[in-house]
Amino acid sequence: MTTGLDTEVENTPASTPAPRRKRSGGGLGRYILVRFLLIIPTVFILMTVVFFLMRITGDPITAALGGRLTPDQLAQRRAEAGYDRPLIVQYFDYLGGVLQGDFGMSYTDRTPVTEILTTYGGATFELVVYAVVVALVAGVPLGMIAARTRDRWPDAVLRVVAILGYATPVFFVGLLLKLVFSAGLGWLPVAGRISTRGELTMGSILNPSPFYLLDALRLGRVDVLIDVASHAVLPAIALGVLTGGIFLRLVRTNMIGTLEMQYIDSARSRGVSESRLTTRHALRPALIPIVTVMGMQIAMMLGGAVLTETTFEWNGLGYMLAEYMKARDYVAVQGIVMMLAVIVALSNFVVDVVAALIDPRVRY
Template sequence: MTTTTEPAAPTSTPARTRTRGGLGRYLLVRFLLIFPTVWILVTTVFLLMRATGDPITASLGGKLPPDQLAERIHAAGYDRPILVQYLEYLGRVVRGDFGTTISDNRPVTEVLTTYGTATLELALYALVVALLVGIPLGRIAAARRDQGADAALRVSAILAYATPVFFAGLLLKLVFAVWIPVLPVANRATTASVVAMQTSGSSTGIYLIDALSTGDPAIVVDVLRHAVLPAVTLGLLTAGVFLRLVRTNVIATLGTGYVEAARSRGVSERRLLRTHAWRPALVPIITVIGLQIAMLLGGAVLTETTFEWKGLGFQLVHYLLARDFVAVQGIVAMLAVIVAVTNFIVDVIAALVDPRIRY
């Protein structure tokens, strides 16, 4: 008697389902990590600012009589225990309230919304410059490995990364404002362009969008001309990082087994570089972009000061000189949020590009 055995039911989840589940868990975990990251940064900034004493005394000490100073300290609650101040500060931050500046009595949120778009615009310009310069040159260096062009590009990358931002900015101002006066070296646009953008009804704070909304090509050109030197100054700093990273990863990918197999089938080196080696080498580059955003925001402080680009970096220096630690605390906290969210977005892009990135 023959016994028929029913096929066993599959005991494992299909690969596609597992992949989607792994991607969902990965993105959820990366999103949830934003909150402890921001909390740690905000707490660190709060404690560092309070290590100098209360903000009222730091900013107005010696400028007000002792009784008025004590009255303002009490009104602001800076004479209460540090734990009470910390918990109240966290509660305000959760509600989007970063306090009021001491030196000019403005809500910190108003400062952030007014000047934050300028810093964001500069960082995006600089990132475009870094990608347009660093990635193609990195591919050229990888294709000409250990040749003269490769050596020259590597040295240039090191110099670009090692050059202080303020020095590069001053050098570019000297060249393009004194020796070859072809580009503006201060502000984000001329006064006439700013007035035209304000009267056009568009007020995004990102001058390129506002200039495009006017429909006047001359205003668009004016905005872009003002952005060239700050963007190049800040972008070259990161371009050196991208150049070396692209070169290293493309060379490593060209040495893998599947590329060697394609080479043995007669695939040309140019095609290997373009189709076989480029995409796998792209994943580490996307990951590093998130780290470079933090570098760009840090470099924006010096770049904005050098070119009088009225952004958060420019205002941060202003408030530091005024010892207005409430404003400094709010600006740094907002920059921390921007960096954390940017890193999450980069993680999402990297996970979509590389299916190996899963939990």
């Protein structure tokens, strides 16, 4: 017998499941637009901070020529460069030039900053790509092995390796690699992007690109390709070890959590082998955190590229940034830092969009 109270309870809205909220295309489009627009204030704030911080140390003309010119000559040089004007005036002049695509001209070598960015940006991009490949090739398989051998000696060894990987300074790893494989064994070049002979050979290419590996492939010379690749090995390892250790820990942690889920137990009860469970069922969920932190890792790699390029005399933006900072070349430093900020912001934007598409936990 059914009472009126029972009928009322059965018909209450709480007894019916709430409809699932579907993602709409407009929501995704709005999310992408907002994330893209956030790039503008990010770059603007960093550009402003760098502009004023660089001027705290004094102007480059006084630093370079202070002891060799009379005070009148020094004042004349500062006036010609515009460093005698109020900072706020200099800032708005620089900002106006940036909005027009004019990043100025470096003081030390009188080179347009846009030319510096196009000339040396390709080298840094190439190095970061090599380092990402090293990090993925080393970190993902080792993380899988650590997860499958949880709490056994291979897992303990790999966890120590991961800690050493992301805790050891990049320049120390670079110097150690040079000491062992270049100075000691003589297997690999000690510095540079290519040998002098290879650079002369590459000079025969019409319309060369800033990417040596691509030009070597266009040239079709195996010896030049080997030359380029051998120069890239040690810098790529030195820069990739840091991110490789982080990837190892991420893959291990997330794969252990995935292997303990119910659907993995169900597949195991059906006789699915452990290797297939690891590679086919648990690997993809474990890679999602790598995608979500890739933007941050690229930022760390660009920071490490300054030390790596300086250690291996790899003529990229990091190497030139260190040189221009020593010379207190405001204009060149500002342009390079802003370019690096744009790269990091765009990388984070792409990573956020990819994460929103592949990870159901991301909400927009």
